[in-house]
Amino acid sequence: MVPQPQFNLIDEDWIDVEYSDGTKRKVSLQKAFEDASDIRRIVPEFSQGIILILRFMLAVLYRCYQREGIKHGETKHVWGKIWKTGHFDVSVIGSYLQRVHDRFYLIGGDKPFMQEAGLSYQGKNSDDVDDIGRIVIDLPDNDNKFLFSLRSKGSVESLSCPEAAVWLLAIQAYDCAGIKTPLAGSTTARSGREYAPKGQISTGALGLCGGIYLERANLFETLMMNWVMYVESGEVPFLALVGDAPVWEREAISSMDRRRLTGPADLFTFTSRRVRLIPSDDGNAVTGVVIGYGAQPDPNDMARFETMTLWRLASKKQGESLGIPEGTRVPKTHDPKKALWRGLASVLPFPNSEASGQARAGVLTWVNELMMNDDDEEDDDFSDSFLPQIVAIHAQGMTYGTQNSVYEDSVDEQLDLNKALVRRDDVSALSVVLDVLKRIENCVNELANSVTRVHGLARNKTTLNRYEAFSASIRAEAYYALDALCRNYLRTIADDNAEALETQWRDEAHRLLIRLAEHYFQGTGGSWIAKRKVGGSEIAVGDLYVKLLGYFANEEFGLGKLTDFQSTDATKED
Known part of the structure; x- marks a missing residue:
């Protein structure tokens, strides 16, 4: 029997934020957009969750403002008009969220958020579920290692619904590879084991990337600075991709095959794992999980739509592992042993960037695009007045060991740069x-x-x-x-x-x-x-x-x- 739908992320409070006056509280998705100009920042327990929630909210913005045939200059006009108001149009966002309201229930229903109803393990394991600690990334997988963890054993017997929502985003983005229990219907399992698909991105989609986002004085400004309308002027602007749908508007896919991406809204909410959360008897907590491999994003599409990472050219070995040609542009991950300023040449590779095969993150390309005026724009003044003297670049990500089957380290660092260093017109x-x-x-x-x-x-x-x-x-x-x-x-x-x-x-x-x-x-x-x-x-x-x-x-x-x-x-x- 499918549980009744409970805990809707649009209405219920689950996002930890800090307001400009210093108070901290949980807010719903709707409230986060409404109060974005008064919210200083997102402050989840899992620090790498900041970039996940930002991408989640950006996917909503992309979907809200899609329009067939919209041109590059028009998308800049949309961006500029919202920026000048200093807040989001809650009527536009609220109207969209109400249309998809039934796809945001964390627990129960026919289409739970980022999950599959009725998902179970194969054969004799069909009635089994994993402990909920399986989706808590910073939890040791061995009881003997609790000495070195900030978590106590009792804290992982269940998660509140707000906690489970954040960890669900995290596991979809960062889950490690390795051997998993086969899901019902699997045709690729061997001897009761499911191995990482070959020639695919074996981790969660964001695990392949060195996450980069720009941080401003409040949540509204941070979201706007990372809401990229396009990266290359020759490509179709993102708002014109009317077929670009986030996960909550897609049907579940049981295949482990590679899937083509439709745009940033699709990529930012990509579910690389098939998941079902198991609620407690009263439905107020989550006590277990069923999880296995899902579809994987096509790496060939990531360079078109991924705006929050660094880039390099794939080596022969990496090309073979991902099933892509050598020299294809692929995300560059962070080195947790190396401060971000030490790799500044790859963060801002303006001089000789083509020769080095590196490319800057799309969010930095977009900032420079905003500072360029076009003669045909309708009196829009995209000067650099919106760019502060100090530009805060935030890097977040995970690193993996032993064939990506274990978490090795995490990255969470802020680098403050003078705005002269991010402008491409004078280097x-x-x-x-x-x-x-x-x-x-x-x-x-x-x-x-x-x-x-x-x-x-x-x-x-x-x-x-x-x-x-x-x-x-x-x-x-x-x-x-x-x-x-x-x-x-x-x-x-x-x-x-x-x-x-x-x-x-x-x-x-x-x-x-x-x-x-x-x-x-x-x-x-x-x-x-x-x-x-x-x-x-x-x-x-x-x-x-x-x-x-x-x-x-x-x-x-x-x-x-x-x-x-x-x-x-x-x-x-x-």
């Missing part, structure tokens, strides 16, 4: 930034290699693992020491002060690295003159120290000679 400041960051990278690598050698480790078969581990720890410590300095310059450097700040930045980084080098070398102990045998050669600590300082001072690839500059107010924020 003088960005060119300076990328050059300084490259020089810092060169010097940090040389510092790590030198200190590792001083400690008696050589890059040979005998000590290679120890060498790499030790040098990696030195690099991590050096970048940690440089973090605040580099972030400060990324916030303040602009086209009109780039030349002056370049000298100051290089000088401050140079002095900091000298202090680190002195600390590390003094820690070796013993004579700085006597020769020490490292690998197959002999070195003296003093000689290597002098050589390292010379590398730092090199004008071609190091940070250049130290100057006698006096720190100015140029790096201080207004």
Whole structure:
């Protein structure tokens, strides 16, 4: 018997938000749109849930404003008109949500939200269900690991409906691969096991991406900054894709095959898993789940519609694993061990981007499109007045290990950039930034290699693992020491002060690295003159120290000679 539909996400409170006055509460989907200009930000328990809820709400916006034949300039007019009002038109959004109201019930009914009614496991497992902890991503899969978890064992026996709604979004977006229990009707199971489909995206769709979104002062502005109308002017604008339907307007698909995407609304709500939540007897909580592999998005379509990720060209190995040609543009994931500013060249790859095979995230392309005026626009002034002096780029995502079958780490980082660095019409400041960051990278690598050698480790078969581990720890410590300095310059450097700040930045980084080098070398102990045998050669600590300082001072690839500059107010924020 199918349970009666309960807990509708349009009406019930489930999204954790913080209002501008600092108060925190849960709101419904309808209320989130109504109060978007008064809500400072979304604050879910699972921090990576921010990007999921943003994408969910963006899918609603795309569907609300679709219009057949709408042109690029008209979509900019739609965007600009809403931006200038400072709030969403609740009549437009409310009218749409009422039309699809019956598809937003979390529990029960014939078409529960992002689920399949009556879904069960195959054969002798048909009456079984998994513990609800199966969809809680930050929950250890082994009781012995609870020592290292922030969750207690009792907290996962059930989830409230608001909690379950967020984790349902999370598992559809980020679920790991691995062996699963076959679902009823499966024709691909082997020996009672369901394996990840070959040549497909084995994780949830967003698990393949390095999620990027722009963050503003309130939820309205954040949603608007990430509501991309188009990325390439030669492509059909997203609002013209009238066949682009989110998951709640689609019929369930039982196949594990690859499916073509219809647009961003489809992609942002893609259900890569077949799921059924099991409610408690009173229907006020969720106590179990049935889950298995579902259809997978076609990677060839993602570059057209995915606006919230970085890009690179697929290697031969990745092309084979995803069933796509080598060189196809594919999402680039984040490295949790590497601060976002260290990979700024891939976040904002304006100089030589085509040669490197990288492409910036669609949200950044759209920001630049808004700042371009067209003669045929109806008095719309898309100047950069909407772009703040400091642009906050938020990165979120998951990384996986062992054939994507386990969660390895997560990424949740904000990077504040001066708006000069995100504009493509003048890249003088960005060119300076990328050059300084490259020089810092060169010097940090040389510092790590030198200190590792001083400690008696050589890059040979005998000590290679120890060498790499030790040098990696030195690099991590050096970048940690440089973090605040580099972030400060990324916030303040602009086209009109780039030349002056370049000298100051290089000088401050140079002095900091000298202090680190002195600390590390003094820690070796013993004579700085006597020769020490490292690998197959002999070195003296003093000689290597002098050589390292010379590398730092090199004008071609190091940070250049130290100057006698006096720190100015140029790096201080207004």
